[in-house]
Amino acid sequence: MGTIIGIDLGTSTTEAAVIKDGKPVMVVNPDKEIITPSAVGLDADENFVIGARAKAQYLLSPEHTAVEIKRKMGTDDTIRLGKRAYTPIALSAKLLEYVKTYASEYLGEEITRAVISVPAYFDDIQRQATVKAGMEAGLSVERIINEPTAAALSYGLLHLEEESHILVYDLGGGTFDVTLLEMFDGVLEVKASSGDNKLGGKDFDEKLVEWLNEQFMKQHGVDLRRDRYAMVKLKEEAERCKIALSTQDSFHVLVPMITEKKGKPLALDVTVTAAQFESLVEELLARTHRPIDVVLADSGILPSEIDRIILVGGSTRMPIVSKDIKNYLNIEPSKAVDPDFAVAEGAAIQAGIIQGSIRQEESILMTDVNPYTLGIRIMDGLTDERMSVIIPRNVTIPTTRSQVYYTCMDYQTEAHIEIYQGESEIVSSNHFLGEFIIGQIPARKSGAERIAVEFSYNINGMLAVKATVLSTGRDASVEIDMMQETEDSKGRIDVTGWKESSYAKQFRTIIRRVERVLKEPMTDDLFLRGELDDALYDLKEALVNEDLETAQEAEEDLLELLEEL
Template identity: 40%
Template sequence: MTATIGIDLGTTNSCAATVEGGRPAIVPNAEGERTTPSVVAFSKDGERLVGAIAARQAAVNPDRTIASVKRRMGSDWRAAIDGKAFTPQELSAMILRKLRRDAEAFLGQDVTQAVITVPAYFDDAQRQATKDAGKIAGLDVLRIINEPTAAALAYGLDNGTPQKVMVYDLGGGTFDVSIIEIGDGVIEVLATSGDNHLGGDDFDERVASYLLDAFQREHGEDLRRNPMAVQRVREAAEQAKKELSSLDSAHVNLPFIAQNAAGPLHLDAVVTRAAFDDMTRDLVERTTGPVQTALNDAGIAASELGCVLLVGGSTRVPAVQAHVRKLTGQEPSASINPDECVATGAAIQAATLSGASTGLVRANSLLLLDVTPLSLSIETVGGVATRLVERNTTLPVHYSQVFSTAAAFQTSVEVKVLQGERPMAADNKAIGTFRLKGIKRAPAGVPQIEVTFDIDANGILTVSAKDLDTGKQQSITIDDSGRMSDDEVDRAIRDAEQYAEQDEARRDAMLAREEAQRLANEADQALAQKGKQLEKDEKKQIKADVAAVRKLLSKKVNKVDEADVAALRAAAAQLERSSARARDLARQA
């Protein structure tokens, strides 16, 4: 039996949820927490760390710790570790794999399918990268859905009154705003807008800069030259930001953060909420444009909104909440958890897609009508971006347009596809170059080439072409540096599976070592307490077996192979037999 989950793959934290008994429920991770830090690290001995354990060691291992990788999705950025270049997809897959394993442990069954959320303003390459990450993690990604849509789905499940809601989603790295209409079994996105580089990370960076500057003014030392010190300051800045959501001031105390000729230096500073609001005012103001754009595109006034939902941890900042009140004239709803509602909505959608038919969530009972966040254009003569699909067009989209050649006797044409709202091609993002070959030689403007754009329910674009003169279907190649090829994805899957086997072997080794260590300690204690009651040969045998176990335990865990584990288990079993009487005597004492 297998289970299906919903995953909020966040910039700062990620969260998984499922539907049990017709009701959505958050899946706790192995550490017992409801959210998992989206952090991946590589220890000095090559061990991969994911989640809280990776976040905890970031200050002492900053160069081998990667956070906020979501901001890199869909790009050609790579993290170079020990001579291997990891793509954003591979790093995200490590987070997804942990969420999957934790869900399997919690649910007691395999998890093979998932719905994963993305910011509404993610473009084609970023959505494809997210889907690839799920595939690398061993998941069949049923759907990629927008985070605000998922939040509205979680809200609409218990608030079925038909209404228009605004979802204001300010997370760790991205900002989205969507206007969504909730009807009877239908969640329809009317408009969406946002900023893929605005979130809690930017607020943290402002506080960190404030603290670093204060330290330099006081001590004349620039901590920015010390990566470990900077990481400590960033962690303190994030904590101060959280404290300022409920307090008027936050005290930051980082002892022994640096040293000069006079001795150790300490960072001791107070950040007031007024100072925090002042240093982040422009970040809060940057949300104004997307909110107004979304309302205008939806064709409604803020007064027509039935509810305003705050999503994402950064909406806990009091200045953000005040700004939302100012923009909408409404008190935001407190009926959903901003950290968990996106995963909850994803789980609801996952349940409907996988055929759940009991409880509140029923198979195919909910219809999501999402939109494409950015307009699609093609570069035409003169560098103009000719609009083909307008932003906020309801998905899925099927659009065809006939093109022709610009020069005489062309046998191929290159078509550049763009995403963005600017009139000139150079000002938009190129998401792919499509080359159509084998065109019949003819004067300019004669060939009739029908190019068809399909955007599926995941918001992912595919292209096909047909030469109307010959009736032949033509293939189009997408050249996108941000995408992984099928071969690269398959290789990443094999690497992930191989690492999973290594991880399992490492856990097996650790369990064997813990058991052997326990037996050795008990045998030592029994000899110390009851040695006089044992025969000379018996004591000699126990001491020899303890020595054998400790010798095997002396080998570093990252150097241990299957043969070493087998030898350790055998030595531990021998020790267990030889020391049984001694340990029984010790327990009876």
């Protein structure tokens, strides 16, 4: 089994790390940089360019370049690069493929396994989309880890003995997240999470852009917002200025030929002081307070009970951020972790725990929540389609839960245990995970024998299911790797982008009609239903591939099946 890497797949930047000699080490990309811009583009020859090259071409060719792909993960939106539209999953996969390639190069071994971090607020669909992107990039995603948990882990590895409440404050490029975790006996538990997904470094840049433009208008009577090229330059310069002001008291913004007036070039030439910048962004910092309050209230923790504040995200390098936190909570934020690397390091630590390359005594236990309801098929009155819930969704894992069931037929000597995940009460609408048979049940009247079914779901996504005949103690069991289960059991690709097909209009009505039928809770004929689902997928896949002939064939199949129903 090869090395598992940890990846922080960010909105603005992406980083990877790996465990060496028990400690996380950052992976260096071909540009000799640890930080890779999360940008994907097509060059003039329609070849993909990733990272710094893509970010550089964004200025010149925004219509061929995608940034902030992460914001669209889990949606049906597509992203246009030139003539073609791509799903967010496909473009994230390009980014991950790039990371996989340079990590393999850097580490001198083929990397095929990863732990990828996601924001704590990501829902199931966004998490699944992330796993799919990993798989499309040729990575087996061993685990999805929450970003704040990862950051706390990179802190926790060095401070295992501490019993503490840790507040992770993550101000990135486009989003702000606050999470409160509790650490005791080497167990790290997320207590509460909140944030603002429209607050980040970009907004700080924007404040400077507005202010610089005002200065320019005063000097030259020209509004730069009317000149697209000038705005691109201005934004770039504003970010540079902001970053410089993190370490110096003033910065001279100078762009010799930012625009022209009556054929004469005009220069942007303004000096910005740290104090000026501070007053410009005061209002943005004030917006961080509410999510902090929410997290404290939700976890029932007083500010005085916070033992440690960890800063994560490039934007926390601004000195005013620490100052504002100090003012608001009266706690000095810790400098113990690197704000740019903590999340990737934490993902690598998680990878190391899975792999056993972090020693047991250093290993930190984490809790997480189970994103789906898990249960088995049972007979209930007239139907044998009923889902009986054993582990409800959002229960903290690791967890073990069991239920006792009765035999439902006279002289029944075996029981089929079919395991499903999903939110429907009807098992055929849920996702089938696996099955096994428990035999040698004493032959007695219906309801006379009891069988306990126990589900144990651990932190690495393994679900162990055991059935025990209570009268004899005989048992049988099966283990399911939930991380492998996120791939569609039929090996399907993502076809949500069918709407972008040039033939979409022609097939829209039939697709809607079939989708309506499939949504109806119970159809008499489950076999037909499955056929219908398959044919619908075939049609969408054909549309994604712009294959009219196959699409027409699938349409005919669908019409026949509807007829039969």
